[in-house]
Amino acid sequence: MKAHKKCMCWGNPEDYNSHDAAGSGVGAGLWRRVTCPSAGCGDGSHDRWLVVSSRGIPGLLSPLAGRAMANVAKMVSWSGREGEAEGQGEATPLLNGTGGGAAAPPRQLTPSSSSLRLGRMSYVDLDDEHEPEMDPPRAHPNEIPHSEKVLSLKYESLDYDNCENQLFLDEEKRIKHTAFRTVEIRRWVICAMIGILTGLVACFIDIVVEYIAGLKYKVVKGNIDKFTKTGGLSFSLLLWATLNASIVMVGAVIVAFIEPVAAGSGIPQIKCYLNGVKIPHVVRLKTLVVKVCGVIFSVVGGLAVGKEGPMIHSGAVIAAGISQGRSTSLKRDFKIFEYFRRDTEKRDFVSAGAAAGVSAAFGAPVGGVLFSLEEGASFWNQFLTWRIFFASMISTFTLNSILSIYKGNPWDLSSPGLINFGRFDSEKMGYTFQEIPIFIFMGVVGGVLGAMFNALNYWLTMFRIRYIHRPCLQVIEAMLVGAVTAAVAFVMIYTSADCQPLQGSGMAYSLQLFCPDGEYNSMAAAFFNTPEKSVVRLFHDPPGTYDPMTLGLFTLMYFFLACWTYGLTVSAGVFIPSLLIGAAWGRLFGISLSYMTSGWIWADPGKYALMGAAAQLGGIVRMTLSLTVIMMEATGNVTYGFPIMLVLMTAKIVGDYFVEGLYDMHIQLQSVPFLHWEAPVTSHSFTAREVMSTPVTSLRRIEKVGVIVDILSDTSSNHNGFPVVESIPGSDQAAGLRGLILRSQLIVLLKHKVFVERANLSLVQRRLKLKDFRDAYPRFPPIQSIHVSQDERECMMDLTEFMNPSPYTVPLEATLTRVYKLFRALGLRHLVVVDNHNQVVGLVTRKDLARYRLGKEGLEELPLAQT
Structure with a gap:
């Protein structure tokens, strides 16, 4: 120095x-x-x-x-x-x-x-x-x-374990059987509202994107046609790049400066929320507005993105807002659904919202239910399954009805999702037994390409974290990607010699760009559309529509553009770009196979485009069960279920050998304490003694207000859970565990002055109801905002009826595997470690468990x- x-x-x-x-x-x-x-x-x-x-x-x-x-x-x-x-x-x-x-x-x-x-300092x-x-x-x-x-x-962790304190038990006893039935009916009503609003939001996004994108491509095409004849195509390139950059800039600005959590698809954040991690701002109304507007600008701006992934996040935000019966952002309380103002109920509705988002995106209600189950739900039961399926069906029906009316076919109901893959006729495009090894090979290719995509995106994300951290730099990068995407598309269309003849008088190809009369540019057909329409064309265009060189170049360029785009400060998803990349190389694979087999009838390029799309998407996101059903529902063909499953399983196995899935990778990059379904396989040799955090700050059952205020104000030990202990009168033993109370509960008690003077302990302190705690949920006031006078500091607070008298506990010698399973299955926030005398010796939180993971050389901390 x-x-x-x-x-x-x-x-x-x-x-x-x-x-x-x-x-x-x-x-x-x-x-x-x-x-x-x-x-x-x-x-x-x-x-x-x-x-x-x-x-x-x-x-x-x-x-x-x-x-x-x-x-x-x-x-x-x-x-x-x-x-x-x-x-x-x-x-x-x-x-x-x-x-x-x-x-x-x-x-x-x-x-x-x-x-x-013997434990660690308590984090x-x-x-x-x-x-x-x-x-x-x-x-x-x-x-x-x-x-x-x-x-x-x-x-921070969410608390998915109900606090069964005296207030909760008293309220449950007062509720009659008919009232419980009313609560159940309200759950179904909320799920219906979630489905309707999610479907309406999806309709809004689809209609606006289709309209604005149509205008943009019309302007660009007209400009190219004009300057093709008169010269000066560089102006057309500049116009296209400027339009893209300007539109993308708006989407990036609202995300970077207004609500950064709206960036990306939102699926990693929702996975974390359902896992029990509280992500700041993730389910706020402002996030929904920025998400919807941002995805519109991203897709219209020509980025290699899709609007389907963000629908999952949008559905989750809608569910979280409706289920609470109020908007904290708008400071409006509608005095409804107050019973559901707790993490446990909110989590279940967010699961329904995520499923409704998948259903609206792909027209796959069953796939939406399985997505919530496979990708994040920390709790599941039969009744929850029915409600989530109901919300998913309502969502796709709402979308189908509105879009059918918008397209002039009110009785047709032919638009179940934002993307419709079209029907694959089993008679014309069936598969044979000898094709199964070919499908497995395509799964291997998809796994390798998916691993390459994720590895490149990993290093790109690390670069962004280190260097592109200012909002202004993030906006500039998004604009640059938008302009480069337009430039790449223009150059590839201009240099492409793939001019195909118009096939029949009934086919209208408006994309003649740089081709003679009576022909159209197949490269322009891939770039001059929204990604969703390009996917459908690759699935269903007849053989001979695309030149192999066109498909190869498109796959290569779109692969790198999509990889560069994912992680920008814009609202966008990776589902459709992955499908488009896979459909392109899958169709190329089918064409090559047709050449090698002398045009056998089973070598249909559209069928292999479907398998390639499944392989690429599975290799990137590593979902199996839900993706299989989503692809089946989106294609309307159960026959393809088995080969799609084989392709997805193979892609996942191969991809996992090299690197994690894209969503898990980004969760890890954000250092989120995410708990997987099972503990690391080599964790049996560790016990709660090594895992727990120590020392633990405890409170007495009747505690001095000043002590509570000092503990809550202590910034060096901002604990959120406090074991309540009490000594047995006349016993020499140390204080034993009597319950557990949360910081949020103590904040509410201090705010309402629930204490009595030390000299008058016989007096009854002020009574509170659960409503007082629900009104403060989820944004509890800071301890600094609560004024406690010097006289009040000498008062006493009885925690008996507010603490959870039966917190979950484990002994010191409980294995890490058992502790992990108990914590994960019950959705706990705190797990108390006690000795043989029921005395508190440590506390296990989410971070204490998530910090242990299986590395390349064994279990690492x-x-x-x-x-």
Whole structure:
């Protein structure tokens, strides 16, 4: 480090004058501004920010590095916001044992190496309150250090376990049998509303995209036709690129500056939400508006994207909003559906919304149900299956009805989804036994290409996280991709010699571009359409429509364009681009096979386009069950179910050998504590003793208000769950576990002044109802906003009727596998570890379990980071 001319700076750390950084959250108390002790450095130019790690090890950062690392939470997160409402993620990165920018590498674990570990420091959950944040001085660095081999502390868990405290039990006892039936009817009504609104949103997107895209392509085509005759085609290229860039710019601006969580398809975020992770802003009304507008601009802007994936996110947001009977964004409470204002009920409706989104996108209601089951649902039962299926059917019926009326066929009902693959006639396009090995080979190709796609997108995403982190840079990149997409399309159409004759007087081809009269440009047919229409053309155009060279070039260019596009700060999905890439190389494969087999009748290129599309999509997203049914429903042919299943399974197996699926990869890149269905296979040798967080902050059953306020205000230990303990009168034993209470519950109790004076403990403290807690859900006020006087601090609060008297517990010797299974299956937020005397010795949270994963060399432990 370069020394100051007037002094020798940065000698021994104990010589520095340290001052706590102002602020709140985990960052306060962990960041310290250290003043250089040497004379001549009083101007603060050589001050440093001292980072105290979770193990108490200080590290020294320069002001620039400190500011750079303080921005990591914003730059890497899905929300892109610092300290806003739901996320409450601190902007100060706290890396295990580091004071610099890089996280400690994951530790390889063996039973012998972990036998001496008696738990860890209790890491904190930060998401229940809105807390104002003040971090060390920050600027936008040129590079943001980031590693996916860490686990973020800023993500909070949702609580999918009902708190069966005295208030809950009293309310359940008061509700009569008829009232329970009314609640069940309301669930069905909400599911119907979810389906209707999701279908309407899908109709709006489809109609607007079709209209605006038609106008754009009409202008571009007319301009090209004009300058083909008069010269000056460079102006046509400039016009097309400018139109694309301008339209994409609008979509990128509203995402980057208004709601960054609306970027992408939203499927990884919804998977995390259903898994039990609270993603900031993911189900807000503003997110829905930005998502819908953003996907329209992305598709119309000519990007290699689809509008089907974002429908899943849109359906989930609609479900979350309707089920609560109010809009916190609009500050409107309609006083309905109050019973469902809790994480458990909201999760079930979000599952229904995601399924309705799939149904509206592909016209596949059964596929929508299976998507929710396969991709995220942490809880499932028979009644939930029926309700989700009902919402899916209503969604596709609504879309079908509206689009049929819009297209002038009100009684036809021929548009069940945003994309209609068209029917594959089994008699004309059946498959034979000898084709099954060919389909399996196509699955292998799809798995390899999907792994290549994901690997390229991984490195591209890492580059974006490190360098393209400012919103303005994100908008510029999106505009650049839009312009390059137009330029590539123009050049490929111009240089293409694939001019096909018009086939029959009944076929109308308006894309004559650069071709003689009576012919059309097949390359233009692929680029001068929305991706959905291009997929259908590749499926159903007759043999001889496309030249093999055209399909090969289109596959190559669209592969890289789609890979570059996914991850931009725009609302867009990867379903349709994947299908289009696969349909192109699948049709090319079918044409080649037809040449090699001397034109055997079973070598139909449209059939192989379908299999290629399934292989490519399966190789990228790695879904099997739901994708099989979605493809079957979208094609309207059950006969193809078996080969599609074989192709998808093969693509998944081959792709998983190289790299994770695209959605799981992006979840990992965001350092989300995602819990898979099963614990790592080598985790039996570890117990709760090694996994749990310690020490645990506990409360007494009757606690002093001042103690509660101090604990909640302690920014160095922002716990969200507190075991309630009590000693047995006349016993020498330490206090035993009596229950568990949440930070959010304590906040509500303090807000309503539910306590009595110490001198009058015989008085009954103010009674609350569950409605008081539901009214505060999900955005509980910060502890700083609650004023507690000095006299009130001396009062006492009885937690008996508010705590959960029967929290789930495990003994110290419970294996990691058993702890994981209990936590994952029940959707828990906290799991208390007790000894043989029922005394609290530790607490297991989501992050304690998610940090263990199976690496290339065995079970590894990820470090925790505030990113």
